Every structure is written in C-alpha cells, then in structure tokens.
Amino acid sequence: MDSTRKPRLMDQVRRALRVNRYSIRTEKSYCYWIRFLVRYSGVRHPATMGEAEVRAFLEYLAVERKAAAATASVIANSGDTLSPSPSPVKGEG
Numbered sequence: 001m002d003s004t005r006k007p008r009l010m011d012q013v014r015r016a017l018r019v020n021r022y023s024i025r026t027e028k029s030y031c032y033w034i035r036f037l038v039r040y041s042g043v044r045h046p047a048t049m050g051e052a053e054v055r056a057f058l059e060y061l062a063v064e065r066k067a068a069a070a071t072a073s074v075i076a077n078s079g080d081t082l083s084p085s086p087s088p089v090k091g092e093g
Contacts, residue, residue: 009045010034013078030078037075046079054079 061067
C-alpha cells in the first residue's frame with residue numbers, strides 16, 4: 001500500500017470524530033448518514049457536492065422518508081465533520 005495515498009473518506013471522518021472525542025454511537029450515526037448521502041447522490045464524494053444537493057437530500061428525507069427534524073440536525077452536523085477546519089481538535093487554536 002502506498003503511504004502517500006490520501007486516506008479514504010470514512011477513515012478521515014472517523015479520525016476527525018475520534019480526535020474530537022465524539023462517542024462511538026455518534027461516530028456510527030454520522031458515518032451512517034454520510035454513507036446514505038453518498039449513495040443518494042449517485043456515489044459522489046461529498047466534497048464535490050454543493051449546498052443545493054445537500055438541501056435536496058434533506059428535503060428527500062423530510063418529505064419522502066418522513067424523517068424527524070432531529071435527523072436533519074444530525075445530518076447537518078455530520079456534514080460539518082467533512083468540512084475542513086483550522087484546528088482538528090476542539091479547544092485548540
């Protein structure tokens with residue numbers, strides 16, 4: 001395996017969550033919803049998706065799947081995990 005290869009998406013998500021000391025249940029939930037979003041979007045990487053696509057996904061969940069508002073909140077938070085931040089650890093920087 002090439003050591004210069006960038007880690008896979010879910011490995012990056014798990015690492016970010018563990019560095020920030022999220023619970024294992026939160027990690028599993030975020031990973032589930034990120035995988036769901038990727039599948040919904042036709043197996044596209046979330047970094048290539050725009051806000052409109054994420055909004056369409058949330059609408060799909062609310063209207064078609066009748067998901068609760070709390071579910072949308074969890075999904076929005078899991079999406080924040082994918083965003084680059086200045087400091088990977090809470091409280092630093």
